[in-house]
Amino acid sequence: MSKEPNILDPLEVAETWSSDGRKVALxxxxxxxxxxxxxxxxxxxxDEEGNFQGSVSGGCVEGAVIAEAMEIIDSGTPKVLEFGVADETAWRVGLSCGGRIRVYVERIDG
Amino acid sequence: MERSTLQAINAARAARRAAVVVTDLSDGASQVFLEGASFPRKWDSLIVDALRSGRAGIAAVEGRSLFINVHLPPPRIVAIGAVHISQALAELAAVAGFDMTIIDPRTAFATAERFGAVELLAEWPEDILPSRPLDRYTAVAALTHDPKIDDYPIRAALEAGCFYVGALGSRKTHAARIERLGHAGMPAEAIGRIKAPIGLDIGAASPSEIAVAVLAEIIESLRRRDPGGQAGGTR
Known part of the structure; x- marks a missing residue:
């Protein structure tokens, strides 16, 4: 077992989870x-069970990113996701603040 | 990303060393570069700019789309002197998101009862700083009034390129300090970087008010720093 990570620090969490043998996407x-x-x-x-730490938005698109991350954990192929305003995009979720973001999702291999 | 890459990023952050991660978005390959190392020529200006500005972003090089991420150490305040001002400054620093360390060799001052959870080192600065080096993401506030305690860390802070170096004391006290540091061989240009009397001029009178003035001056130095020079992290 490795030391307890600072749960507010996603990169520390990612390293600890990965070292503990969990499958992890960033x-x-x-x-x-x-x-x-x-x-x-x-x-x-x-991680592969859908546990998560950190954030890429104010909670608006994390659900969709987590769902995609599960597939990327399986396939190992990184992907760029794009999220816009909720009703102007093909995604089922969006940002209510009116902004747009692109999110890169990759598997931690090791 | 390889786990070894992630480990290299986290090791750099733990060592308070700035790091840049370059990810090729077309194939997912990523590499870590540490401040002070040499960089591949095709990426050199991108990495150097990222380290200077602290800004992450997308760039296109040789037809490939790259993501440049920057990890700067979190800003930190080192207060010399476990004095009344430092007690207030420790509370304010936590709210403003700064890590804080207090150094004072006088064990009567440096007690947990006076400071609670903040990191408190009851050591002479010249004994403790070599093993806990200052860096340009650190602000140093010398608050003891005592040249025997304050002068060494002021010199060390100027030499380390700390983004803020402030010293408590009247104009007269500071004039004497300038003379001492000059005799000790410190260049006038470096001595000119010392903020003294310490703190923004808001007419602060009580120790708590002076702590507000000092923290405000530290934030000003961090956020209005020369983008090509000193840097500090964000949270």
Missing amino acids: ATVIETWGSAPRPIGSHLVI
Whole structure:
């Protein structure tokens, strides 16, 4: 067992979970337009059971990112997800603040 | 991302060393670069700019879409002197999101009863700082009034490029300090970076008010720093 990570620090959590043998995906905000709740570089870490720490928005799109992350944990193929205003996008969720974000989701391999 | 890459990022952050992660979005390959190392020529200006500005973003190089992420160490305040002002400053620093450490060799001052949970080191600065080095993401506030305690960390802070160096004391006290540091071989330009009398001029009178003035001056130095020079992290 490794030491307890700081749960407010997604990268520490990701390393600890991965070292403990859990399958882990890391989501990162890579672009924002307009009003976006979390700045570029923000992280969300997800494990294969859907446990998560961190954030890529104010809670608006985390559910969709987690669902995608489960597939990426299986396939190992990274993916860029884009979220816009709720009713202007093909995604079933969106940002109520009117901004748009792109989120890169990758598996931690090791 | 390989787990070894993630470990390298976290190790750099734990060591308070700035790191840049370059991810090729077309194939997912990612690499970590540490401040002070040499960088691949094609990415050099991107990485150097990211370290300076602290800003992450997308860039296109040789037809490939890259994501450049920057991890700067969190800003930290080191207060020299476990004095009344430091007690208030410790509480304010926590609210404003700064890590804080207090150093004072006088064990009567440096007691847990006076400071609670904040990191408190009852050591001489010259004994403790070599093993806990200052860096440019650190603010140093010298608050003892005592040259025997304050002068060494002020010099160390200027040499380490700390984004803020402030010293308590009247103009007269500071004039004497300037003379001492000059005799000790500190360049006038470096001495000129010391904020003294310490704190924004808001007419602060009580120790708590002076702590507000000092923290405000530290925040000003962090947020209005020269983008090409000193840097500090954000949370």
